[in-house]
Amino acid sequence: MTSLLAVEVPYWGQSLLRVLGGIVAVLLPAGTIVYVFLFKMMSFMQSRLGPMEAGPYGSMQLLAEVGKWLQKEDIIPENADRVTFKMAPLIVLVSTFLLVVVVPFGPDALMTDFQAGIYYALAIGSVSVIGILVAGWSSANKYSLLGGLRAAGQLIAYELPMVLAAVGVVIQAGSMNLQQIVVAQNTYEIFGLDWIGMPFVITQCVGFVIFMIAVQAELTQPPFDMPIAESELVSGYMTEYSGFRFLTFFIAEFATAGVFAFIASVLFLGGWGVPFSWFGWDTVDSVDNWMNVVGPIIMLTKMMLLVGIIMWVRFTYPRFREDQLQQFAWKVLIPVSILNIGVTAILKVAV
Amino acid sequence: MTMLNERQQLSYIAAQAADARLNVELETDGMTLNIGPQHPATHGTLRIIARLDGEQVVWAEPVPGYMHRGYEKLTEVRTFPQVTTLINRIDWLGSFANEVPFILAAEQLMEIEAPPRAQYIRTILFELSRIANIGLFLGDLGVQMGAVTPAFFGFRDREYVLNLIEGATGGRFHPNFDRIGGLKDDLPKGWINETKQVMKRLRGFCDEIEDLLFGNEIFQSRTRGIGVIPAEVAKSYGLSGANLRASGVDWDLRRDQVLPMAWDKADFKVWTHPDGDSWARCWVRLQETREATKIVDQLIDDLPAGPIMAKVPRIIKVPEGEAWVSTENPLGEMGYYVISKGDLGPFRVKIRSASFNNISITPWVLKGVYVPDIITILASLYFILGDIDR
Numbered sequence: 001m002t003s004l005l006a007v008e009v010p011y012w013g014q015s016l017l018r019v020l021g022g023i024v025a026v027l028l029p030a031g032t033i034v035y036v037f038l039f040k041m042m043s044f045m046q047s048r049l050g051p052m053e054a055g056p057y058g059s060m061q062l063l064a065e066v067g068k069w070l071q072k073e074d075i076i077p078e079n080a081d082r083v084t085f086k087m088a089p090l091i092v093l094v095s096t097f098l099l100v101v102v103v104p105f106g107p108d109a110l111m112t113d114f115q116a117g118i119y120y121a122l123a124i125g126s127v128s129v130i131g132i133l134v135a136g137w138s139s140a141n142k143y144s145l146l147g148g149l150r151a152a153g154q155l156i157a158y159e160l161p162m163v164l165a166a167v168g169v170v171i172q173a174g175s176m177n178l179q180q181i182v183v184a185q186n187t188y189e190i191f192g193l194d195w196i197g198m199p200f201v202i203t204q205c206v207g208f209v210i211f212m213i214a215v216q217a218e219l220t221q222p223p224f225d226m227p228i229a230e231s232e233l234v235s236g237y238m239t240e241y242s243g244f245r246f247l248t249f250f251i252a253e254f255a256t257a258g259v260f261a262f263i264a265s266v267l268f269l270g271g272w273g274v275p276f277s278w279f280g281w282d283t284v285d286s287v288d289n290w291m292n293v294v295g296p297i298i299m300l301t302k303m304m305l306l307v308g309i310i311m312w313v314r315f316t317y318p319r320f321r322e323d324q325l326q327q328f329a330w331k332v333l334i335p336v337s338i339l340n341i342g343v344t345a346i347l348k349v350a351v
Numbered sequence: 352m353t354m355l356n357e358r359q360q361l362s363y364i365a366a367q368a369a370d371a372r373l374n375v376e377l378e379t380d381g382m383t384l385n386i387g388p389q390h391p392a393t394h395g396t397l398r399i400i401a402r403l404d405g406e407q408v409v410w411a412e413p414v415p416g417y418m419h420r421g422y423e424k425l426t427e428v429r430t431f432p433q434v435t436t437l438i439n440r441i442d443w444l445g446s447f448a449n450e451v452p453f454i455l456a457a458e459q460l461m462e463i464e465a466p467p468r469a470q471y472i473r474t475i476l477f478e479l480s481r482i483a484n485i486g487l488f489l490g491d492l493g494v495q496m497g498a499v500t501p502a503f504f505g506f507r508d509r510e511y512v513l514n515l516i517e518g519a520t521g522g523r524f525h526p527n528f529d530r531i532g533g534l535k536d537d538l539p540k541g542w543i544n545e546t547k548q549v550m551k552r553l554r555g556f557c558d559e560i561e562d563l564l565f566g567n568e569i570f571q572s573r574t575r576g577i578g579v580i581p582a583e584v585a586k587s588y589g590l591s592g593a594n595l596r597a598s599g600v601d602w603d604l605r606r607d608q609v610l611p612m613a614w615d616k617a618d619f620k621v622w623t624h625p626d627g628d629s630w631a632r633c634w635v636r637l638q639e640t641r642e643a644t645k646i647v648d649q650l651i652d653d654l655p656a657g658p659i660m661a662k663v664p665r666i667i668k669v670p671e672g673e674a675w676v677s678t679e680n681p682l683g684e685m686g687y688y689v690i691s692k693g694d695l696g697p698f699r700v701k702i703r704s705a706s707f708n709n710i711s712i713t714p715w716v717l718k719g720v721y722v723p724d725i726i727t728i729l730a731s732l733y734f735i736l737g738d739i740d741r
Contacts, residue, residue, distance in 0.1 A: 042499075045500055046499070046500050046502075046503035046504075047503060047504070047507050048503060142382060142384050143384075146406070146722065222497045222498070223497065223569050225497055226723065229497065229723070232495075232722060232723055232725070232726040233722075234390065234391065315499060315500050316498065316500060316563075317497070317498055317567065317569055318493055318496035318497045318498035318564070318567060318569050318570050318573065319496055319497030319498075319569070319573075319723075320569055320572070320573070321572075321573060321721060321723045321724065322406065322721070322723065323721070324572055324573075
């Protein structure tokens with residue numbers, strides 16, 4: 001743990017690296033997602049070019065946007081609850097940073113090796129609800145309030161299928177530690193083929209689909225974007241925010257998309273690892289040091305793949321109505337995920 | 352109650368009273384939500400006051416008039432040929448269609464009729480503006496429900512129609528092309544071939560929207576059975592156009608009245624739908640777009656030769672009299688009641704625009720729906736703000 005690329009790093013150095021790593025792991029995906037998907041993929045799907053002026057193919061557009069937002073006037077509505085109004089975007093962004101803490105990016109490239117990692121991640125993931133609810137209430141705006149309440153109802157409803165979908169993985173891996181889940185996927189074998197490992201997306205395909213749907217709802221992306229719903233609630237809880245506070249919400253939205261995709265790729269797609277049999281490894285400690293560099297790249301690739309799917313759905317589907325969404329969660333997703341847990345548990349014991 | 356003895360009756364009444372007390376205690380104050388005048392779903396500045404109980408609408412009322420431009424009064428100080436400049440700004444998406452009924456009313460008073468070629472071209476441009484109008488509706492429908500992509504497809508393919516209108520008239524939005532007694536110009540060279548290609552493309556667009564949006568399960572669950580308007584109610588509120596046909600009333604002014612236009616020369620079907628819900632209104636409009644492309648194709652094939660202008664005096668004075676002409680515009684029945692005193696301009700013009708009557712049903716149809724459904728119902732009723740406020 002103390003060596004990174006065969007260089008001894010003192011404790012303060014490790015801490016610094018982890019803080020930097022955390023910031024990079026949150027902001028880099030957010031920026032990449034916004035440019036690649038929100039600016040470019042969306043434009044190509046809609047038969048237009050997207051930003052083309054700032055930098056080659058508009059690649060500097062994001063910086064221009066950030067500059068624009070920072071220059072804007074910071075407006076706080078007169079009747080708003082000032083303290084909580086200012087606090088809300090920070091709560092949302094901080095929950096994203098807390099979330100990335102448990103995600104492993106390599107054998108040693110991780111912020112913290114937490115035994116109950118998945119438990120922690122799913123618990124912290126719903127902290128953002130508080131921020132959204134606070135934002136909706138403190139804005140002193142009816143649309144914001146409706147948006148905040150919708151968000152609360154929706155995120156609570158979709159927290160459950162997400163947890164239940166992850167339980168299947170936990171049962172199969174026999175651990176709640178995200179690092180152990182990665183190791184399990186890369187050391188297990190399926191049908192006696194040890195060279196492909198066993199990414200749980202194969203055995204837990206039902207769980208994977210449920211997890212991705214729940215992530216979509218958790219991120220309030222269409223078709224589950226009733227809390228934002230710009231055509232009816234005029235951006236819901238974000239209506240009254242401007243300038244850098246809106247920017248904070250915006251970064252948090254896409255950073256959370258990235259982090260949830262990281263978690264999904266750890267749970268279902270084998271995380272940072274390659275099948276250990278390729279290089280003759282058997283445990284985490286025996287993994288070569290260069291995986292600390294290759295691992296994050298593998299994670300980033302998988303993350304982009306998953307976010308690509310999330311965004312693809314986002315740009316295509318119209319949105320549900322609030323009650324239809326609740327029905328979908330309680331009547332379809334939760335029963336199916338409970339069934340999935342049962343089947344997984346039986347097979348785990350029987351086989 | 353009559354079967355119960357006195358003791359049972361008393362206990363029944365007591366139970367009812369207890370329930371009522373409980374309801375009063377638990378009752379929460381409703382919230383009044385102002386949707387608009389600045390709201391993306393109102394296509395401009397329509398304001399809807401909705402009283403909500405939770406997310407359910409208890410009472411709703413539209414407040415038009417934020418964009419009132421006084422066109423009825425303005426026409427009185429214009430000459431007849433000048434009026435078309437004003438009135439094609441009423442429904443700005445299908446502008447040419449606004450000019451036609453007024454010109455027909457003026458021609459009726461002057462007892463002249465446009466030559467056949469002018470009638471054909473008028474009808475073709477009328478149907479093109481219908482496609483331009485409803486093409487935007489079909490794209491916009493998705494945006495109202497959160498699907499962004501169809502809107503751009505709508506704008507993309509509508510652009511071809513606007514190019515055609517621009518090619519023929521010189522104006523994309525406000526052609527001002529119709530004249531008393533005929534048209535300003537003949538069609539430009541190459542226009543007919545291009546129109547044929549564009550019509551083919553638009554049928555493809557209709558198929559695409561049908562796949563992308565109408566075939567989507569979420570879209571169906573958002574529109575089917577939502578905002579049902581029965582035929583009787585629709586008639587009593589004076590709905591017209593696709594909103595009325597979606598309630599199962601087979602009524603289309605293009606087919607049902609005799610006008611000096613070329614619709615009777617084309618073979619088209621008037622679609623109706625028995626359901627009367629949001630889905631039916633959208634679907635009828637989709638079919639209408641398809642029929643419009645077919646009408647254009649047919650009329651272009653047998654476009655007669657000849658002049659495009661009847662003999663009219665250089666200075667147009669309309670004889671004294673009154674005339675009412677209404678046509679089936681993209682949004683519904685649009686008519687002009689023109690009173691002339693024999694001057695250069697009309698003495699009084701009453702404009703009957705379709706959207707004003709179409710949104711008058713909102714208090715009835717919005718009662719009891721949820722807030723997200725307000726948006727889908729308004730989108731499916733389809734109004735243009737200029738058409739409401741004039």
